[in-house]
Amino acid sequence: MNKVIVLYKRPVGKAELGDFKTNIEEMPTADDGEVLLKTIYVSVDPYLRGRMNDAESYIPPFELNKPLQSGIIAEVVDSNNTLFKIGDFVLGNLEWKEYQVSDGKGLRIIPNDPAYLTAYLGVLGMTGLTAYLGLTQIGLPKPGETLVVSGAAGAVGSIVGQVGKLLGCRVVGITGSDEKVQLLKSKFHFDEAINYKNTVDLTRSINAACPNGVDIYFDNVGGKISDDVLNNINKHARIPLCGAISLYNDATPVLGPYIQPVLVKKSALIQGFIVSDFAAQFPEATRQLTEWLMAGKLTYHETIYKGFDHIPQAFMGLFEGSNEGKMVVKI
Structure with missing residues (x-):
């Protein structure tokens, strides 16, 4: 049966x-x-x-x-x-x-x-493609920029951070436990990581971890965490919007701060996406991810x-x- x-x-x-x-x-x-x-x-x-x-x-x-x-x-x-x-x-x-x-x-x-x-x-499937293409096609990382990743210890987030490091960014992850903070720093080589659950003022903690501000925010969670990251973005920041897991289970819409003023003030780009938007880039992305994985430059x-x-x-x-x-x- x-x-x-x-x-x-x-x-x-x-x-x-x-x-x-x-x-x-x-x-x-x-x-x-x-x-x-x-x-x-x-x-x-x-x-x-x-x-x-x-x-x-x-x-x-x-x-x-x-x-x-x-x-x-x-x-x-x-x-x-x-x-x-x-x-x-x-x-x-x-x-x-x-x-x-x-x-x-x-x-x-x-x-x-x-x-x-x-x-x-x-890492060699939709998860890796989502991370790589969302970051490279929307985030447009440049060496020396600061990348913040929410849901950083998750499947997509942990790959985004590693790709950001390989492309020369300073990477800061936001996660939900001290154990995951250590995982991000030891296994995935994030420069800094923040446990949002034991932080009194997340906006201030992000500011301390990102002294040069936030150039790219890869958003996996939405909600209050994303509000706090947006308080720290630089001029011309790019925000790939991959998911909003903090809101998926809400039976009724939750009102948060209005983000338009900060986006206008910072001339920032926020773009939602699904990985199939970049289907034409799948072969190149798969080749690059496989090359990094086999060379030991990428882990999962x-x-x-x-x-x-x-x-x-x-x-x-x-x-x-x-x-x-x-x-x-x-x-």
Whole structure:
């Protein structure tokens, strides 16, 4: 039999276990032109929360009582498709099922290298592309500039900071625990890191960590943290707006400071983006990220849950700050 996780209810505020349901189906079989896939690793990401709402966005919402989807690494266990053979490992946007069939469209064969397999869900996948392209295409970093990254110990943030360092920036990360502060400085080589949870005045702490002001702010969280960073931006600052995880679970809009005056005063650019905006740059970005990773200039960190049944818990953990780096579920 085959386990499937569906969206049972649309969350109000933070997602809860009761919003998900595990169904049991018969084991699927591959017809002509199809492959049978066994799920090996599942990526959970903050943007999935938006797809749980019945609201218009850049990607359609999940349907109730239908399987959720995300980036998945799977093994081909049966094949009636000439492009794939048994034993191939593939990457694709697939359903939360233990086993599923695919016609092969959208699947990418990846090397079965245990040392780097999960990297294709992170630093060599959409996560790495989001970090690299958001920073280089919108942030436009120059050597000697100061880059601030919120959600800095997360999957995207930890890569943004490293790329910024490789491009010559001074990098300051904002995160939510002393342990993550140490991780940012020791493993990811951030110049400074701030635990916003034990800072009385975050605006002042950012000012102290950025004596020359903030030239680029890579925003992963939105909300009050971003307000405090904006208080420290320089003239012509650039702000790639990647996410707003601090606001995703709000049932009603939260009013904050109006940001237009500071943007006008500083002639600053703020630009929201999704990684597919830069699809034409994917090959070059992938080549550069792979080169840095293989040369030991770029590293990554993962928080791994184990077991198909724990996919919802791993997803919910993103909003509790329980992940360091990329959150992955090993089946």
